[in-house]
Amino acid sequence: MSAERLVDQMKMGLDAPICLTWELTYACNLECVHCLSSSGQRDPHELTTEQAKTVLDELRDLQVFYINIGGGEPMVRRDFFEIIEHAINNGIGVKFSTNGAFIDKKNAERLAALDYLDIQISLDGTDAATNDAVRGQGSYDTAIRAMNNLRDAGFGQFKISVVVTRHNVDQLDQFKELADSYGAQLRITRLRPAGRGADTWHELHPTNAQQRQIYNWLLAHGENVLTGDSFFHLNALGEESLPGLNLCGAGRVVCLIDPLGDVYACPFVIHDEFKAGTVLADGGFTKVWRESDLFTELREPQSAGACASCGAFDACQGGCMAAKFFTGLPLDGPDPECVGGDGEILLASVPVALTPRPSLDHSKPPKQKVHA
């Protein structure tokens, strides 16, 4: 079977997801300006420990090999270790994303003792000023301390996870050096205009010239750098494809379970329009994955729309559905970061007031000014 036919097969969906993200809580100690899930405060309807374990048992039966756990900050949950240990004991590997605030020496040792566990520490600058401008004051030091604790505990290879922005794109070499100095693996992903990111994307996303810089950097270093295949829209820049699957996996090989148990097509589209169902209904996650109207629709052949006549469509596949949706662009047209510049032209004509807002917002209330 040829590689192309495999991609076609994957577009039609798999019996269970390959890449399932599960955000355990909307609570977070940070308030990153580009947070995909507009996290901050816990939602009173978040899944209980028992409900979470029931979902994990279902994922075990579906042979989901690993899950990507995120949030919010997942370690905020008091049952964090109970949940990940339940997953691991059932043969579900855990990769979790954290800002590192709760990785003190003791927790680092506890994490180091677990098999089938990968950790991604989020870091968006190789210096405090660049990082903290996006992730909040003190968050650089917090991340470095967590990395030191993991190293000292003998955790082994963890990952440093970077969202590439206009302001840190010039630091890619330094990120790689930092990762190498810890024996860590570097992971870089694309900034999405989802959650609070919808409000900051216009100021933070890489310029078109910087996109070429990312593409060239990945061609030179891609073998040792993880990307979650998130830069496939850059493939339109040249003959050579970036490593990975060149397709939008939403609802096909990817999905998101949010802290409430709602299932969305991908981690970047927390919006009613992309909600496929809930794990709490009869039939659970399996029924949502296999039978929901939304996922069935996403697995049908998608129209190339306005991109049909573009010679680069095979390379970029029209880009990211979520990026189009939250910038108000039609889903069957160019990505807002279309390297040919077509998205940029369209963006100019979208009235800001008409762009969809994320359905949920768990941001903390603005801080009250203290009057002396």
Added chain:
Amino acid sequence: MTITLESSCEMHPQVALRPEPFGALAYHYGNRRLVFLRHPDIVRVVRNMSSHTTLRDALTAEGVDESRWPSFVQALSSLTTSEIIRVR
């Protein structure tokens, strides 16, 4: 590593197979590699190869036509790179 028809092979003990319409997904819990096995026949061979002395015996037992053996040897050799299978 190159394997031959005379090699004795097994699926790595840390590998799990998940059936899919195109064949199966193979996941190695140790090195975290995810590999697509793109034909039901190769899935059967991988699953059962440890109970046969040689790869030749495994292919015969699974009813794989001899004309396809070279391509199977090649495909299985590539699976040793990701340690989905190994020589025992």
